[in-house]
Amino acid sequence: MKQGVQGSAGTRAARVPAQQRPAGAEAPVRSRDAVVPGTVRGEHTHGEHPHDEHPHGERPVPGPRAAVRRSSVRGQILDALRTALVTGELRPGEVYSAPALGERFGVSATPVREAMQQLTLEGAVEVVPNRGFRVVRRGARELAELAEVRALIEVPVILRLARTVPAERWAALRPLAEETVRAAACGCPATYGEADRAFHRALLALAGNEQLVRIAEDLHRRSQWPPVRAGRPGRAGLVADAAEHLALLDALSAGDCEVVRGLVAGHFAGAG
Structure with missing residues (x-):
């Protein structure tokens, strides 16, 4: 798991009025309180000058901006932890403490604990x-049950569509669908997982039922842990799943419901 960048202190100095600073001294730059998944501690991912954030000189409102941060x-x-789960970096059965994970990400234990609660x-x-x-x-067995529930929800909807x-x-x-093919070729389960969910989300969104999309995506995300699925390990499994997306679109465009039924059933049997 890669580490994030710790926000720096120094806000007290940033509030010193300009007329009280020594001549020629510049105001300290206040860094943003943010963590970017995929960065390494020590990389400067938020060292922009304040005027880059506020090109017209507006001063930030402390309350709302702090909440947004x-x-x-x-x-x-949360995104970084989900990626670590999909890639297997967070291993099943292992116990992880919020302070230790916070140290790895360069943040306090609080946002880690909140993400873990989710x-x-x-x-x-x-x-x-x-x-x-x-x-x-x-x-x-649990993965098979998740696949079965996904099929019970999604197959009738896709056939109606x-x-x-x-x-x-x-x-x-x-x-x-083509993006899932490219992601599968990379062999990274986290990258493929995002592309896979995006395709299924857009497909089900055509039904116009937001609750359906939300529930289906939650089940889909759960089915992607652990990263290696029975019968479809590694890159070969990802490539097979991605190819089914293209074949499904071809059958849907042709209005061939029997082919659609077979493809969707097979797709969920492979937990894709």
């Missing part, structure tokens, strides 16, 4: 009192 850090940590709700980790969070072990959505709407999804 906290939310941004928490969200970025992962607890998603079923990815469980709380271990006085120790931290244990990554949940998922066996073949196959009968009602015009061909040109399916053509608009082809770039997303």
